[in-house]
Amino acid sequence: MKAVRSIHVSEPDLSDLERSYVLDAFDSTWISSTGDYVRDFEREFAKLSGTEFAISCCNGTAALHLAYLGLGLGPGDEVILPDLTYVATANALLYLGAKPVFADCDAGTWNVCPDSVRRMMTPQTRAIVAVHFLGTPCDLAALRTIADDCGVALIEDAAEAHGSSFDGRRVGSWGTVSTFSFYGNKTITTGEGGMVCTSDPAIAERVRTLRGQAALVDRPYWFDEVGYNYRLTNLACAIGLAQVERFEELKAKRIRVRGWYERAIRDAELPLALQDAPVGADVVPWMVGVVLSADSPVGRDELMRRLASEGIETRPFFHPLHALPMYRRAKTDGGCPMSAQVGARGLMLPTHTKLSESDVRQIVECVGRQVRDRAAATMTAGG
């Protein structure tokens, strides 16, 4: 059967507001990285993340690099991070010669397990990175306690969790420094883009300096250290400002989509689990993820292929980072067995603001059909 229309896993939500701001930036001729939209987007994003300062940059990976630099991390420093995260969280540590140490994930939230983080602490540990997987906040109270007990920094990679909160406080405001991504599939997008958030004025100053080639304010073309050009354009910030102004709308739509999935999946009694949230979490879902049960008749990759053939695009979860060639020799908590399982059996279902309730029903029905077909085929084959 030929798919009538394909359902994309993600789609940006760009309205007339984004359009009018970006045209205004264009018409002003301030298309580079100086301009009112840069200032306004940074100011409004700081409010959204509950921090004093927000420093825009060209992507979420650059934001991580700047955040790690801002904390002064360097060669030999160990940093504990989840094994189940996007590769950028760890890569930016390698840029500095720091050592990623992988902690395992929790079976229900798929976020880093605080007990595992505690087990991986050594005298060389300098920081913990909390990543809010798919938009669901980590148990930030537990991680904050561990960081404080051990005298190390807490960093948040909040690339997937714009506007989510824990214990009534926005993610991004729990860490000494935190980062966001505005890639095209993220909850707030600028096409490509990133942000470093902090309430520490010294870190903010350091990040601003390094973002702009480490140029000195009062001595043109003199540099006394190596910096980076990680700036974001006024054009991109124009889109970002409109997205922040529309945040309540974007958030409500994503929460509604997740609600439809929860209901449809519960009604269909499928062999898969949705993501748990820790007590105290207020989630703005980035992607709705599901993990197939160990006894699911259909495997993850086969399910994804069959959904694709019916026009439904999905994504697998991240591979556990310890499996990637450049991290094979990194320290892990006993091989991080839970993150390996969740990574192998998880998939992200289409999640964006343009989905209707009937789209979601259709997706879940299609998953159900694949499960039943596969179960029937197995029984036939088994006699």
Ligand SMILES: *Cc1c(COP(=O)(O)O)cnc(C)c1O
């Ligand atoms: C998207 C993402 C990033 C950064 O991505 P960029 O593509 O560099 O903007 C970092 N960490 C996580 C967990 C992400 O999901």
